[in-house]
Amino acid sequence: MTTVLLALSLIGLAAEGPAISLFDGKTLAGWVAEGVVDDVRDGVKHPVWVVEDGLLVCHGKGFGFLRYKDREFADFTFHVEFRMAPGCNSGLGVRTRAFDPEDSRGTRPSFYSYELQLMDDAGKPPTTHSTGSLYRYVAPRQNAAKPAGEWNTLEVTCDGPRIRVTLNDKLIQDVDQSRIDAIKDKPLRGNVCLQNHGGTIAFRALEVRELKAEPAKP
Template sequence: MPRDFRLRMILFVVGATLSLALAAPAPEPTSSALAQDPQGWLDLLDGAGTELKGWTRSPIPPDGKLDADSQWKFDPRTGILTCEGTGGHDWVRWDRELSDFIYHVEWRFTPVTSGKKAYNSGIYARNSADAKIWHQAQTGDAKGGYIFGETPVHGKIARVNFSKQVRDSRVKPAGEWNTFEITCKGKDMSLWVNGAVTLDWHDCEVPTGFVGLEAERYRIEFRHVKLKPL
């Protein structure tokens, strides 16, 4: 075997070994917090009715224009909150400011049969009331499953994006139900996606805020929107 060929093979094996060693380990499978302990949860859509009582709709960005007709529809019979995706960019927030909690949301996109298929929406936690400060768990079509936002970093508002830190997005394709759980406790914020924690963030400088759901021009359904104060 030629010397240069042996050298190339050695370098290849070493490189492959280093790549495997540096790769982030797959997250350990776990049950959702709701499944582990179903006691003490608040159903945020219980009693909301078709008028979505207890929730406030606001534009994104905060100085944007809010469409007169809401694209949010809640059906008390099925317990499903639907964003038709026919309006502009807005969000609905639950009208109670919180500190430490677990926020459980199940969601699915309606598959797009033609046109743009970016499937954009998100689940909010510890937002300011006007959403100038926000933290979003990104949804998508078999992608997403990370947290990003605009939040104080050393006291100054900055963009944070943890998409590169996600060990496994675990998000299912459009048309299938997904489950997200965002846990906020002190400075820690974690995201659980379809059976495992995919992201831990330990430096959230926002101690309290609002939870909510985002509308961004795609039809998406939400169910079992629940919260457990910690």
Template structure:
């Protein structure tokens, strides 16, 4: 009997929790009218039928947004969506529109709704600003959550800098970003240029939001869904637990020195407002302040940093560097993640088959997306881009803005053959050192770096 009472009591508590959770929800769309919304930017049609908000694609008009008049900061948002095959859509949140930004262009976070083969529905895109923040290349389980041709249930949690998404109960994104703390929510009909897509529809229903008691109502994070953080020169608690450390503290030259010096260069590099900058000179390789390298050596590791190039710039991130290999002029020798303005720097057309373009293993392997995403995911000149290098024994990967662009085995016969046909053939055991330094290159062009962090395996 006592056991039965405990079970009944427990069931009662669960029921009460559910009731309280239900009480915290409010309907964001009442299913009857759009009095709490306003349409921004494009001229696609929105209508209401059977309690559903329906967006209808229209040819040759910009992205259209049905936006809340109210702004929201911290919230949990849920909705059901059905989208016709071939149509792209999304839901904006913490988004803004002001006359001083691109003439009122809607910009901010967007949770992706799409039916394409790349399967990035549930990923997070920064509309009209930074581009993809959380593509689903790192979450194959999340890529399978969205099901074409049926209603899909979305959940977006935006609490502090933590932004997480779920589709049909499967976690898709786990983002940490603090650029915009508050903004409107908007339902997008994507602009189209293909007449075959005109008149296609996207439908939303059961749109509800929670703005109180959020911590208690958060979903449990799937440990398999990787956290991606854009906090500048900071580590999240999750990153600390997983062994990440800042390789540059954002303030001093601690941990770094000149590649051919016993101290940090006295010229050519600048530290200002949390940004490490190699200054412009004459475009020569290591002709100004020279390359800088870490004090520590690394063997199995994951390196992540953000870089921002100026027009026509050239630089690189080298690893397994032994500064003693090249004691003459020029850069120190090591494997290189190329940093380059592919459009304006002549080096992009040198080498073989594009193996000197941004993200490439310089002079050896061309960077190209390993999935079905459209084009190399480079954010552009003057914008921050993320470079990630992962080394497990012989296995090496280059990632550009969270999309894998290079993969190779540095101990393989294929790699050896590539080296023999490259500018590195004269360096014995090139790329096969058991450990080495990490290097940031001075190539005489201005390039900024920030959020340099590493973990060792």
């Protein structure tokens, strides 16, 4: 049982059924690239999002997202493992929607819902723009990111208005959005996505577990 799921069991919540795998290690089935989707190198067009050696890799040119389009989630734990190259800037979107470049401000996760920032900033003080932040809204309790080149494990649990984030076995966010004016009206359901914002990043073990309340004890 993962750290976050153990914590959930201790506060009266449980995962519903087995994990839902979002990545088969071979294809981008279920995902859609939005925003900048191609990069031209040496006169040849290459996709920004690719599968390489069983990993989902973003080569970080331009600005856009890879959104899991096949399903929306309300209350869930999203598990992701990621490895950044030096200088990387990326993120995870939760409870988000399709990205429209014509309405970038209104449809990107960091405005519409939440972006969990991922960037090459290990060892730097936590801010509202550092790894693990609810970008521009809430700084993490600490910067628990590992240096570029090392694998990180992140789990974000969305349970009604409560957002909990664990990075490398450290609880870095435990927020009730209903108590914070700037985020109290954020949606409670939507897609998950990955961000392209510059620099190479690899992902693996992408999965979601939906939550359900435990029956009340007599």
